[in-house]
Amino acid sequence: MREDDSNWFSRWEEELPSLEELMPLSQTLITPDLALAFDITNPTNTTTTNNHHNSSLHQNQPQPPPPPQPAAVSPTPTNPLASPQPNSGDFAVDSGELGSGAVGDEPARTLKRPRLVWTPQLHKRFVDAVAHLGIKNAVPKTIMQIMNVDGLTRENVASHLQKYRLYLKRMQGLSSGGAGAGNGAVGGGGLTGGTDAATDHLFASSPVPAHFLHPGRPNSDHFLPFVPVAALQHHHHQQQMAAAAAAVGNPQLQGQYHRPMGHFGSPTNGQFEHPFLARQTQQPVHRMGAPVHNAVPGFVEDLESANGNEGRKVLTLFPTGDD
DNA sequence: AGGAAAATAT
């Protein structure tokens, strides 16, 4: 009956991805023009946005087009952007990158895919994709498609999905009625405060959809009238760099999270310092009266804190639909 | 292609 209509409609609205979500990470990260420009004639770039100091974000660019994400590495062997040319202005990329050392290397060469760093933002996208698909359909391939992150490969998602599932499982055991779970299956964590196993850090940054925890009820049906946006987008351009490069090339950040005994007790948390991805939603803490005009039409203030602040979404009817 | 486990890197 009609009831359903309004029901699903509401849900539909909530599920509507915001602009940010619609935009491919890669695109958001860099602009093709700049990227090209970089490779071709203007090696002047900041290439590196590497995080030299993550202490504070020095984002001067209102729209960081500095395409330089790939500084660390270039996942795509064929992509021109991969050239981490020396940044002329700023300093060189920072220090050794870890394993790859690719910073100063040339692109196009047998580049191995650098380690993908799952930043909270990326993870959020991942969770979002899984949520929309429903655990049922949440398979690597689909998730990957919906995420539409350049450079992301099925393997990456599969791997993360595996971990994510384990995380959910762990959560179930702990959150259930409580005392029940007797066995210390916790493996590692078992803190009273909640879920803070080291692994949870990343996962904790994004809220886990409630239905994920209940196996018994898929929460109504998720029949999507149309395929979720991103899935439709087919870009075959220089994709492998941005997101991947962005997310990837910065293992240094990892150092921060990777603290074995992590002491992330920030209640307000949610403010991760992302090197690149951060730029998408995390704007500088500039609270000036002067509004930061989003020069880009596609940029909406998506100030969503990874905390649990959800609800403020801009309804975007569809992706720019340009393509 | 999906899932799990092992291997490796950080």
Add this chain to the structure above:
DNA sequence: CATATTTTCC
């Protein structure tokens, strides 16, 4: 040493 991510096997 532990965790995160990749790679391999089923």
